[in-house]
Amino acid sequence: MKKVIGIDLGGTKIYGGVIDENGKILKIAKRDSKAQEGRAVVLNGIYEVIEELMEGEQVYAIGLGSPGAIDVKEGKVLYIGGNIKDWPYTNIREELSKKFNDIPIFVENDANVAAICEEWVGAAKELDSFVMLTLGTGVGGGIYSKKSGMWYGKNYQGAELGHVILYPNGRVCNCGQKGCVEQYVSGNGIEKTYYEITGDMMKGKDIFKNIQEDENAKKAVEKYIEDLGMYLINIKNIFDPEGIVIGGGVINSMKYWWDKVIKYYEENCNNAGEIKIIPAEYLNDSGMIGAAKVAFDNL
Secondary structure (H helix, E strand, C coil): CCEEEEEEECCCEEEEEEEECCCCEEEEEEEECCHHHCHHHHHHHHHHHHHHHHCCCCCCCEEEEECCCEECCCCEECCCCCCCCCCCCCEHHHHHHHHCCCCCEEEEEHHHHHHHHHHHHCCCCCCCEEEEEEECCCEEEEEEECCCEECCCCCCCCCCHHHCECCCCCCECCCCCECEHHHCCCHHHHHHHHHHHHCCCCCHHHHHHCCCCCHHHHHHHHHHHHHHHHHHHHHHHHHCCCEEEEECHHHHHHHHCHHHHHHHHHHHCCCCCCCEEEECCCHHHHHHHHHHHHHHHHC
C-alpha cells in the first residue's frame, strides 16, 4: 500500500504524518511553527518535520496545507498569508523542492485540506455539499460539493470565509481589512474580546474554562456565541449547503459554547431549515489527512 506525507501548517504548530491510502496515520511528527519569527524559520520547521517522517519510510509524495490564499497549480501563497509573518508570496513548492527534489509536492489551503479530510473519511462523507469552517488561531473556510469539488474562485481567493467582514470598521485584520470574522470568532478573537473588556491577556482555552468564576470571561464567551451564531446564519443564507462542518482548535472547548451557538442560530435565522451543523471528526488530524489525500489525488 502506498504512503505519502501530509503536513498541516498552522499559526502555532507544524503537524505532519505518514498516511496510507485509507487515511490511516502511521507516523507523526510535529514542531512549533514559530510563525512570528518569519518565513525562513517556518520553512526550516517544515523541513525538520518532513525529514523526521521520511526516516526509514518510502513515501510517494508530500501534501501540505498552508494558511492563506493558495495558488494550488503553482504551489505558492498569494497576497494573504494568514497568521505567519512574511508568508505572503512564498513559493512553498519551490522552497521544499530545494531539499526534497526527487518527490512530488502539492500545496493546498489549510481549511480546504480539513474539508477534504472530512469529506474523505470524516463528518462530511455522507454530505453532497458542505461548508467547512476551521476555528483556530484564525478562521479558515472551504466550500465543497460532490458535483464540482472544492471551490477556488477565479484567483484562488474563493472561500476566504475568515475575511468576511462581520463588523464594519472593526478590528484591524492581518489581511488589511477591518472587522473580519477571524478577528472575533477565532482563538485570537476571543482573547482580544477579553482584553478589550479587562485590559488583561488570557489564553482562549482558559477564557472558556473560567466562565463560572470570572464574570468578564463569561461576557467574552457570550459575545463569542452571538458572533459565531450570527456568522453561521450568514453562511446558511449565502450558500444554503447541506451541512456546515466546524473544526479547528477552538472546537476542543465546544462544551462551553456549542449548544448555545446552535440555539442562537435557530432562534435568529429566518429559516434554519434542515442544514446540519456538525463538529468535525478529525480535529487536529484533519489537516495532515486532507493534505495526504491531495497528494494521493495528484499522483
